[in-house]
Amino acid sequence: MNALERMRENRPLLAVEMRPPQAGLPSAKGMNFWIDVHHTIRHLAARDTVTFMTDNAVGQAEEENLRHLVANLAGDASPARLVPFLTSKHTLDYCLMYVARAVSNGFDTLTILGGDQSVGPPRCVEFAWQLRQIIRERFPAVTLGGWANPFRDRTAQVDFLLRPTFFAEFFLTQIVSHHNLREVEQFQNEVRRRGVPHPGIYGVFYYQSPNPATLARMQHFFPVPIEGVTHDFAQGLSAEEITARTIRALRNLGIEKVYISNLGFKKPEERYRKILDVVEAG
Numbered sequence: 001m002n003a004l005e006r007m008r009e010n011r012p013l014l015a016v017e018m019r020p021p022q023a024g025l026p027s028a029k030g031m032n033f034w035i036d037v038h039h040t041i042r043h044l045a046a047r048d049t050v051t052f053m054t055d056n057a058v059g060q061a062e063e064e065n066l067r068h069l070v071a072n073l074a075g076d077a078s079p080a081r082l083v084p085f086l087t088s089k090h091t092l093d094y095c096l097m098y099v100a101r102a103v104s105n106g107f108d109t110l111t112i113l114g115g116d117q118s119v120g121p122p123r124c125v126e127f128a129w130q131l132r133q134i135i136r137e138r139f140p141a142v143t144l145g146g147w148a149n150p151f152r153d154r155t156a157q158v159d160f161l162l163r164p165t166f167f168a169e170f171f172l173t174q175i176v177s178h179h180n181l182r183e184v185e186q187f188q189n190e191v192r193r194r195g196v197p198h199p200g201i202y203g204v205f206y207y208q209s210p211n212p213a214t215l216a217r218m219q220h221f222f223p224v225p226i227e228g229v230t231h232d233f234a235q236g237l238s239a240e241e242i243t244a245r246t247i248r249a250l251r252n253l254g255i256e257k258v259y260i261s262n263l264g265f266k267k268p269e270e271r272y273r274k275i276l277d278v279v280e281a282g
């Protein structure tokens with residue numbers, strides 16, 4: 001079963017979003033990251049999940065995700081449920097070569113995003129759907145994923161998902177929380193009412209601490225319910241319990257497919273297991 005087939009299954013999915021290591025690390029530290037990523041991919045591949053890997057997600061130069069995935073597979077895991085991100089913040093030639101390399105290494109699913117325009121290099125196309133269209137024309141067998149944001153105009157977001165020019169078979173969403181469920185519920189109701197055929201995987205963030213400076217910095221990338229997160233930690237909830245609380249809240253809305261972001265580089269599979277245990281314990 002590949003990634004899209006797992007997304008379409010009528011049962012819960014707890015996927016993981018990983019980041020590749022920062023580019024230019026000293027050799028010893030870089031080697032440790034390679035080892036950590038290798039063990040993480042192997043352990044997650046043994047679970048009933050899908051693993052995404054970002055492409056310069058926060059505007060910092062990172063090691064190429066495809067290079068890491070290919071090197072860390074080494075025959076130990078199938079690429080069927082490993083889904084690299086590719087943003088349009090590269091040259092078009094690079095993007096097309098990237099897809100060709102991904103296909104040649106057995107990756108049949110990619111998430112194609114625009115990328116944050118406020119940092120890093122410019123996009124090679126104005127909108128991500130334009131890059132997906134070019135890729136679809138050159139590589140028609142590749143499954144593509146897009147993006148939706150429940151915190152923007154929900155009618156416009158669903159219009160976008162339903163357009164023939166969406167050029168994708170699934171979509172991921174912006175990070176959401178049990179502290180901002182109103183917008184999420186309204187978006188999900190619009191998705192259902194209008195019959196969006198693509199599976200959606202909703203983002204959930206693993207907040208490691210209530211550090212005010214860290215939470216404020218995250219606001220540049222997604223809506224952070226700072227007061228709510230701070231209150232959760234003040235109540236004595238662990239990071240895993242806070243994450244599980246969001247997942248359970250989403251399931252109460254009928255949203256059973258999520259991806260967890262920010263599990264870190266060091267043994268993220270252990271955090272994943274703890275979150276899953278808390279979720280299943282109810």
